[in-house]
Amino acid sequence: MTKRRAVIAGGGIGGLACGLALAQTGWEVEVLEQAPELAEVGAGIQVSPNGMAMLDRLGVTPMIEETLFEPEAIELRMGRTGRRVFRLPMKGYAQARWGKRFIQIHRADLHNALARALHAQPSAQLRTGAKITGYVRERGGASVYLERGDRVFGDLLVGADGVRSEIRQQMCGADRARFTGNVAWRSVVPVAALGDLAPPPFGVIWAGRGKHAVTTRVRGGAYVNFVGIVEQDDWTEEGWSIPGKIEDALADFGAWQPCLRAVLEASNGLFRWALYGRPPLATWCDGPVTLLGDAAHPMLPSMAQGAVMALEDAVVLADVLSGEPDRARAVQAYEAKRKPRVTRVQERSASNARMFHRHTGLGQLATYGPMAAASRLSVGAIQRQQDWIYGFNAAG
Numbered sequence: 260m261t262k263r264r265a266v267i268a269g270g271g272i273g274g275l276a277c278g279l280a281l282a283q284t285g286w287e288v289e290v291l292e293q294a295p296e297l298a299e300v301g302a303g304i305q306v307s308p309n310g311m312a313m314l315d316r317l318g319v320t321p322m323i324e325e326t327l328f329e330p331e332a333i334e335l336r337m338g339r340t341g342r343r344v345f346r347l348p349m350k351g352y353a354q355a356r357w358g359k360r361f362i363q364i365h366r367a368d369l370h371n372a373l374a375r376a377l378h379a380q381p382s383a384q385l386r387t388g389a390k391i392t393g394y395v396r397e398r399g400g401a402s403v404y405l406e407r408g409d410r411v412f413g414d415l416l417v418g419a420d421g422v423r424s425e426i427r428q429q430m431c432g433a434d435r436a437r438f439t440g441n442v443a444w445r446s447v448v449p450v451a452a453l454g455d456l457a458p459p460p461f462g463v464i465w466a467g468r469g470k471h472a473v474t475t476r477v478r479g480g481a482y483v484n485f486v487g488i489v490e491q492d493d494w495t496e497e498g499w500s501i502p503g504k505i506e507d508a509l510a511d512f513g514a515w516q517p518c519l520r521a522v523l524e525a526s527n528g529l530f531r532w533a534l535y536g537r538p539p540l541a542t543w544c545d546g547p548v549t550l551l552g553d554a555a556h557p558m559l560p561s562m563a564q565g566a567v568m569a570l571e572d573a574v575v576l577a578d579v580l581s582g583e584p585d586r587a588r589a590v591q592a593y594e595a596k597r598k599p600r601v602t603r604v605q606e607r608s609a610s611n612a613r614m615f616h617r618h619t620g621l622g623q624l625a626t627y628g629p630m631a632a633a634s635r636l637s638v639g640a641i642q643r644q645q646d647w648i649y650g651f652n653a654a655g
């Protein structure tokens with residue numbers, strides 16, 4: 260019997276995971292990536308237990324073991340004073356409560372591992388320098404058009420081509436990605452360059468008026484990863500590699516805790532980019548064509564779930580297709596399974612950003628006071644609030 264063939268638009272974390280999940284369940288797969296070579300840019304990301312469950316299922320966890328970092332805890336602190344609001348123990352606790360670890364990793368390390376795992380699948384191939392300009396439904400499947408003129412057919416087409424997805428645009432009509440009013444800073448700095456001023460060796464969300472920062476560890480703990488999110492409406496440039504000026508970063512965070520200033524001052528490459536999103540889509544399906552990851556549901560990074568949701572999408576899509584030979588019906592079932600969860604995560608990500616950015620002293624007191632009290636009385640109360648997200652196993 261000839262294998263069913265899937266074409267995947269985009270070789271980011273979502274597209275590679277999807278290609279891998281489909282190849283592992285019997286599909287012939289071609290991933291088409293516009294970049295001339297596969298080089299995942301960006302900084303650190305956190306992978307919560309629900310994401311680790313997907314990496315385990317895909318067989319990727321052993322490939323990241325050497326580069327991941329497992330933080331002792333995640334804390335919320337005030338950026339200016341350093342005062343702790345709550346501490347959520349993670350190392351050991353995450354495994355016990357949610358069945359998997361909570362880890363921090365450089366995006367490039369996760370991306371490389373996914374690419375290697377895909378490469379090891381005899382029925383999968385990845386083509387770079389392949390920019391897709393649109394698709395047409397034909398022969399019960401769909402063909403994509405490439406900028407340089409070829410046309411590539413699949414029985415299934417998955418748009419994993421990010422927040423400005425061409426596939427989404429054709430499926431749902433041209434609407435502009437919406438600037439969220441938030442701009443992100445990022446930098447990765449060796450711990451050795453920071454001496455006594457290294458941020459704590461766990462995940463810290465530093466909250467403040469109209470902005471927050473997150474410090475994590477990557478590359479086995481040898482590097483500090485800094486992300487700063489600032490409400491700002493006069494900067495709308497998007498892209499992972501737009502250099503930012505140190506003085507602008509210091510204007511945002513220089514008066515916060517000395518460890519944050521130290522990271523910015525030691526930065527050898529400081530990047531800044533505008534965060535775009537869009538409201539939940541009416542549909543993710545057009546016959547045997549569907550969307551995945553940021554193409555389907557971009558979100559603010561304030562819950563650290565965008566890549567994790569893409570991993571969950573990939574596994575659910577492959578599983579649904581394994582049980583339903585009619586591809587159009589299968590992708591509808593995939594959308595129905597995924598939409599309520601990702602919509603909730605999108606909404607919670609936006610509300611988390613507002614929660615970290617309280618603009619007044621009164622607002623901060625009303626928000627963080629009860630959180631601090633709850634955390635002192637019972638860590639379990641804070642952990643329970645994460646059950647629906649961290650305790651979920653999309654592989655069923």
Ligand SMILES: Cc1cc2nc3c(=O)[nH]c(=O)nc-3n(C[C@H](O)[C@H](O)[C@H](O)COP(=O)(O)OP(=O)(O)OC[C@H]3O[C@@H](n4cnc5c(N)ncnc54)[C@H](O)[C@@H]3O)c2cc1C
Pocket residue numbers: 268269270271272273274291292293294303304305306389390391392419420421422423424425443445486551552553554560563564565566567568569
């Ligand atoms: C500051 C920040 C921190 C974050 N932290 C976390 C975190 O801690 N945990 C977490 O889970 N998530 C996090 N995220 C979110 C996460 O980065 C994204 O949700 C995730 O990378 C989305 O993956 P994707 O594959 O869907 O899309 P993308 O990563 O955008 O990949 C899309 C790919 O498609 C390619 N492409 C685009 N158009 C075309 C075309 N026309 N033809 C061919 N190829 C095309 C692109 O080149 C790209 O390679 C964070 C995001 C930000 C901004």
